Amino acid sequence: MEQSFEMDPRKIIEAFMENDKRDKIQRYKVLNQYIKKGQVLFVGSSLMEQFPIYEFIQDYDIKETIYNRGVGGYTTMELLEVLDTLVFDLEPSKIFINIGTNDLNLPDYTTEGLIKRYETILRRIIQRLPQVKIYVMAYYPVNGEYV
Numbered sequence: 001m002e003q004s005f006e007m008d009p010r011k012i013i014e015a016f017m018e019n020d021k022r023d024k025i026q027r028y029k030v031l032n033q034y035i036k037k038g039q040v041l042f043v044g045s046s047l048m049e050q051f052p053i054y055e056f057i058q059d060y061d062i063k064e065t066i067y068n069r070g071v072g073g074y075t076t077m078e079l080l081e082v083l084d085t086l087v088f089d090l091e092p093s094k095i096f097i098n099i100g101t102n103d104l105n106l107p108d109y110t111t112e113g114l115i116k117r118y119e120t121i122l123r124r125i126i127q128r129l130p131q132v133k134i135y136v137m138a139y140y141p142v143n144g145e146y147v
Contacts, residue, residue: 015035017073025082032089039065041092044079044099046072067092074101076117079126083121086126095125098137 042048048072057066069086071078079086079099087095098122103114125134 001116015114019023021073021078024090025085027090028069029085032085035067035090036065037091038069038093039090040094040096041067041069041087042089042096043069043086045070045074045102046097046099047137062138070098073102074099075106076100076114076121080124081116085122087125091129092132093133096130096135096137097121 023031042051042053047070049068049072051068051070053066053068056062067090067091071086076099100118103109103117122134122136125132
């Protein structure tokens with residue numbers, strides 16, 4: 001008797017994305033052991049992860065060290081859970097942050113919830129790194145029907 005196991009393609013993609021996010025966090029934990037503290041940090045979701053930092057540095061002759069701790073698919077809740085790895089371990093002097101776009105696809109999304117989590121992220125950063133300069137970058141809404 002042959003059994004057929006059909007997998008929902010969405011569930012396969014979700015599982016892959018979750019594993020990918022976990023792997024990135026583990027890689028960042030290792031890389032954080034070798035960073036220079038007090039540098040520039042890009043953090044957030046895929047818009048930050050895919051930001052062309054090296055081209056930016058070269059085109060504008062930037063002398064500062066820039067670390068990228070973007071994680072594609074991340075939400076504000078996920079970032080809150082790993083602020084130590086993605087932010088505090090680096091003790092940056094400047095942070096460019098872009099997070100929240102993926103929250104718009106959450107089943108329990110509310111604007112109030114997104115704002116509250118964003119405020120919590122910023123408040124925790126300011127409490128732990130009072131001298132840091134934070135630059136909040138705009139994000140673009142996603143239409144969940146086309147994702």
